[in-house]
Amino acid sequence: MTKKVLVTGATGRTGSLVVKKLQSNDYGWQVVPFARSSRKAQEIFGNTDNFIFGDILSLEDVSIALEGCEKLIILTSAVPKMITPPSEGKPPEFDFETNGKPEQVDWLGQKNQIDSAKKAGIKHIILVGSMGGTNENHPLNRLGNGNILIWKRKAEQYLMDSAINYTIIRAGGLLDKPDGKRELLVGKDDEFLASPPNGIPTSIPRGDVANMVIQALNNPFAKNKAFDLISQPENDDTSISIDWDALFQLA
Numbered sequence: 436m437t438k439k440v441l442v443t444g445a446t447g448r449t450g451s452l453v454v455k456k457l458q459s460n461d462y463g464w465q466v467v468p469f470a471r472s473s474r475k476a477q478e479i480f481g482n483t484d485n486f487i488f489g490d491i492l493s494l495e496d497v498s499i500a501l502e503g504c505e506k507l508i509i510l511t512s513a514v515p516k517m518i519t520p521p522s523e524g525k526p527p528e529f530d531f532e533t534n535g536k537p538e539q540v541d542w543l544g545q546k547n548q549i550d551s552a553k554k555a556g557i558k559h560i561i562l563v564g565s566m567g568g569t570n571e572n573h574p575l576n577r578l579g580n581g582n583i584l585i586w587k588r589k590a591e592q593y594l595m596d597s598a599i600n601y602t603i604i605r606a607g608g609l610l611d612k613p614d615g616k617r618e619l620l621v622g623k624d625d626e627f628l629a630s631p632p633n634g635i636p637t638s639i640p641r642g643d644v645a646n647m648v649i650q651a652l653n654n655p656f657a658k659n660k661a662f663d664l665i666s667q668p669e670n671d672d673t674s675i676s677i678d679w680d681a682l683f684q685l686a
């Protein structure tokens with residue numbers, strides 16, 4: 436019987452890539468996408484086959500979705516919305532939707548997922564977070580006064596303390612650029628932000644993050660690791676091959 440993995444945030448920009456890659460390649464996992472909007476799922480995927488709809492703020496919704504799954508990929512996140520564009524030298528202002536603040540989504544929502552996973556006997560959780568969490572004064576924390584990186588870190592710690600195997604991927608700035616064309620670099624403790632290797636941008640295509648997430652499902656060296664992830668700039672059109680074992684061992 437094929438093993439099942441639940442992907443939350445399945446209609447998100449990185450989550451939808453993870454779902455599509457798992458649906459179109461045989462990695463040995465049946466994907467169960469979890470999202471809150473069937474309309475959005477229909478728009479992105481053209482169908483809602485195997486989707487489970489619900490809210491991560493509902494323990495019951497997540498528990499139902501996790502039934503029969505062996506692993507969980509968490510790709511949910513609060514999404515800041517610009518409410519006032521920049522003007523006359525003033526920076527833009529951001530806010531979050533009702534019940535969509537980082538404390539709710541990135542802390543309580545992730546905690547719900549981890550608690551439900553524990554009850555369901557989930558063996559491994561792969562969580563995508565963000566670089567920058569070592570700096571309480573990071574500008575992202577000021578967006579909508581949401582302290583987003585602080586709440587994300589709190590959830591990461593909760594996962595690390597949960598006794599469930601984890602892989603925490605703290606991505607650099609996400610790019611909507613083609614994947615599979617760049618070398619990936621793993622680091623720790625925001626060292627890339629303090630000192631980018633050769634001054635490169637501390638960013639990475641969403642598709643490359645999705646590839647790392649999927650590799651973490653099966654790689655023996657991926658468990659109980661939390662690391663930063665960026666990419667080298669793309670320098671030509673050729674695809675590169677990645678030594679995933681070496682990358683996870685380095686992490």
Ligand code: NAP
Nearest residue numbers: 444446447448449471490491511512564565606607608609
């Ligand atoms: P995204 O597109 O913002 O997706 C977030 C997902 O969370 C969406 O699918 C959203 O649902 C879902 N969600 C939010 N609240 C929910 C709720 N209550 N119940 C169920 N689902 C809920 O994500 P992304 O930009 O691909 O980012 C992926 C991860 O990388 C995030 O953790 C992000 O913080 C992190 N990251 C981002 C950057 C960057 O440059 N943006 C940099 C580093 C790390 P809907 O689809 O219905 O809205």
